[in-house]
Amino acid sequence: MHSKKTSCWKTTLSLGLLVFLAVSVSARTESTKDKPDKASASAVDNFRLLDHEGKSHELYLQTQAPVVVLVVAGNGCPIVRQSISTLKALRDRFADQKVVFWLLNPNSQDDQASIVEEAREFGIDLPVLMDKTQIVARSLNATRTAEAIAINTKDWKIFYRGAIDDRLGYGTQKVKPPKTFLSDALENFLTAKKVSPSHTPVKGCAISLVSVTPRDGKTISYAKEIAPILQEHCVVCHSHGNIGPFAMPSYEKVKGWSSTIREVLLEQRMPPWHADPHHGAFANDRSLSPEDIQRLLTWIDQGKPRGNGEDPLAAQPPKPAEEWPLGKPDYIVAIPREMDIPATGVFPYRYALVDSPVREDVWLRAAVVKAGNRKVLHHCLVFVKYPKDSEHPQPDNKGGIDGFFTGFVPGMEPVTFPEGTGKFLPKGAKFIFQLHYSATGKQEKDRTEIGLYLCKTKPPMEYQTRAAARTRLDIPPGDPDYEVYGRFTFQRDSLLYEMSPHMHFRGSRVKYEAIYPDGKREVLLAVPHYDFNWQTMYRLAKPKRMPAGTKLICTGAFDNSPQNPANPDPTKLVHFGEQTFDEMFIGYVNYAEIPQTNAAPAPSAANDTTTKQAAK
Numbered sequence: 001m002h003s004k005k006t007s008c009w010k011t012t013l014s015l016g017l018l019v020f021l022a023v024s025v026s027a028r029t030e031s032t033k034d035k036p037d038k039a040s041a042s043a044v045d046n047f048r049l050l051d052h053e054g055k056s057h058e059l060y061l062q063t064q065a066p067v068v069v070l071v072v073a074g075n076g077c078p079i080v081r082q083s084i085s086t087l088k089a090l091r092d093r094f095a096d097q098k099v100v101f102w103l104l105n106p107n108s109q110d111d112q113a114s115i116v117e118e119a120r121e122f123g124i125d126l127p128v129l130m131d132k133t134q135i136v137a138r139s140l141n142a143t144r145t146a147e148a149i150a151i152n153t154k155d156w157k158i159f160y161r162g163a164i165d166d167r168l169g170y171g172t173q174k175v176k177p178p179k180t181f182l183s184d185a186l187e188n189f190l191t192a193k194k195v196s197p198s199h200t201p202v203k204g205c206a207i208s209l210v211s212v213t214p215r216d217g218k219t220i221s222y223a224k225e226i227a228p229i230l231q232e233h234c235v236v237c238h239s240h241g242n243i244g245p246f247a248m249p250s251y252e253k254v255k256g257w258s259s260t261i262r263e264v265l266l267e268q269r270m271p272p273w274h275a276d277p278h279h280g281a282f283a284n285d286r287s288l289s290p291e292d293i294q295r296l297l298t299w300i301d302q303g304k305p306r307g308n309g310e311d312p313l314a315a316q317p318p319k320p321a322e323e324w325p326l327g328k329p330d331y332i333v334a335i336p337r338e339m340d341i342p343a344t345g346v347f348p349y350r351y352a353l354v355d356s357p358v359r360e361d362v363w364l365r366a367a368v369v370k371a372g373n374r375k376v377l378h379h380c381l382v383f384v385k386y387p388k389d390s391e392h393p394q395p396d397n398k399g400g401i402d403g404f405f406t407g408f409v410p411g412m413e414p415v416t417f418p419e420g421t422g423k424f425l426p427k428g429a430k431f432i433f434q435l436h437y438s439a440t441g442k443q444e445k446d447r448t449e450i451g452l453y454l455c456k457t458k459p460p461m462e463y464q465t466r467a468a469a470r471t472r473l474d475i476p477p478g479d480p481d482y483e484v485y486g487r488f489t490f491q492r493d494s495l496l497y498e499m500s501p502h503m504h505f506r507g508s509r510v511k512y513e514a515i516y517p518d519g520k521r522e523v524l525l526a527v528p529h530y531d532f533n534w535q536t537m538y539r540l541a542k543p544k545r546m547p548a549g550t551k552l553i554c555t556g557a558f559d560n561s562p563q564n565p566a567n568p569d570p571t572k573l574v575h576f577g578e579q580t581f582d583e584m585f586i587g588y589v590n591y592a593e594i595p596q597t598n599a600a601p602a603p604s605a606a607n608d609t610t611t612k613q614a615a616k
């Protein structure tokens with residue numbers, strides 16, 4: 001047993017050293033040790049993490065529970081493994097009181113696959129939150145596995161931290177625990193009695209908290225390491241005239257915002273990118289790498305040193321966005337009138353209908369939205385409506401399901417349609433602009449436009465937008481996880497380019513899965529924490545071939561509970577509808593059918609949007 005324990009932390013250490021420099025535990029931990037009976041005077045920071053099954057968990061949303069118990073865990077730690085049955089029993093015992101139990105794995109060497117394997121082997125059916133960047137472990141000053149941290153959800157303060165019980169030790173084991181610390185603490189807390197002891201020493205495997213290696217061995221260089229991260233991942237929005245609420249034009253500004261930056265990194269709010277990194281590779285991925293997150297946080301913890309060298313943020317300010325980065329369009333279509341955006345408030349989507357100025361059937365090589373005012377335009381989706389007499393196959397336009405034409409979200413680079421493709425635009429079409437504005441604190445105006453770029457000749461493939469959607473929604477009041485499915489079948493061999501899920505305020509998660517004709521399944525995109533503010537189009541790094549007959553299943557869920565901070569009214573039964581207080585479930589796909597010389601006749605009935613069973 002003792003040797004096992006040693007190897008457990010040795011592996012942690014040596015693996016950690018390969019990539020990072022292992023550092024000793026921070027000084028703040030030592031001070032908690034000095035005052036053993038004071039669990040923690042200050043509130044625990046909010047955080048969001050994915051668990052080993054890809055579900056998203058955010059601490060501050062757990063207000064339905066009186067207590068959240070976090071137990072620090074790590075693969076291969078014998079003390080954790082032997083505590084699982086105790087934890088499961090505690091979870092069951094306090095289930096009626098809705099106490100939440102999470103494991104927290106901060107080991108940099110444990111990946112999702114190995115955590116899933118450990119959970120399977122040791123019967124762990126508690127969510128294992130993956131804290132690969134160790135940002136949560138650091139903020140909690142966690143240094144050993146098997147430590148339990150019990151948090152009061154009223155004030156987010158810790159009322160007990162320490163051992164689960166005193167049954168397990170290094171190489172020793174008592175048959176019955178004489179002291180059931182965690183159980184007693186929960187019992188006393190829930191019956192409003194004094195929790196004592198509120199702090200006990202922990203026996204578990206040491207976590208090697210890792211730190212990025214600063215270039216000069218001492219402190220991280222702002223000029224060489226920090227500013228480049230911000231330039232690459234933040235400044236596109238956080239610059240003058242853009243949507244970010246503050247600009248990052250200098251070291252001083254960043255320093256001033258650093259506590260909030262720490263907060264948004266912990267909550268995974270910034271940079272806005274919501275795809276689970278375990279599935280798919282995307283050309284427009286704007287997330288930070290775990291190393292960059294650690295570098296930023298270590299620098300903030302080190303006191304945000306300015307160091308030497310010119311300030312890149314001040315010396316190389318971002319170039320002002322070009323009016324039309326793809327050159328002058330052949331046609332420009334503007335919304336009919338300037339929109340007034342009040343200084344404050346949350347606004348329902350606005351719609352504008354415009355006739356297409358193009359007098360004949362055309363093929364487009366690009367259709368680009370130009371935000372009239374980048375400070376306020378949070379997203380713009382443009383739908384197309386074909387004239388009744390168009391001979392070209394028409395997209396189904398109910399609720400915009402198949403009529404998606406082009407769109408804009410902040411930070412998105414305008415591009416042409418993929419090589420060899422073009423989008424068809426019939427004469428007499430109409431465009432419907434859906435505009436989502438956010439307030440800046442000042443009265444603002446916007447007049448957004450789209451630029452249309454014609455192809456010289458008919459392209460070999462049609463770039464099409466269709467959807468796996470569901471138009472029947474009856475989301476019960478209060479339901480925290482109302483699951484729905486939509487299905488789409490690729491009729492011919494196709495290339496898939498992009499996926500864009502669309503839901504409103506209550507949308508909470510979505511997953512695109514392909515079922516290939518040979519029965520193999522593959523998750524193409526998972527968005528475990530859907531945020532309706534960011535209508536992101538996920539562009540595959542490489543177009544993916546979808547053989548004819550491939551089924552695309554879109555699974556998603558709505559959170560109509562009061563715990564969803566975006567929920568306008570948890571007491572309402574919610575149906576399908578175009579306004580944001582109604583709901584939608586649309587999994588858009590942009591694809592092109594590959595031309596075939598002797599194409600077989602296409603099977604019928606592509607979309608199935610009606611029944612839940614149909615998707616199964």
Ligand code: HEC
Binds near residue numbers: 235257261264272286
């Ligand atoms: C695609 C645009 C975009 C990018 C990229 C982006 N931000 Fe933001 N940021 C925003 C917007 C918009 C807000 C306002 C809040 C919101 O809408 O979520 C915001 C808000 C913030 C805030 C204030 C938090 C608050 O209280 O709302 C911080 C801090 C922040 N961003 C930091 C960063 C950092 C650090 C990066 C890069 C690592 C980054 N952002 C990248 C658009 C962006």
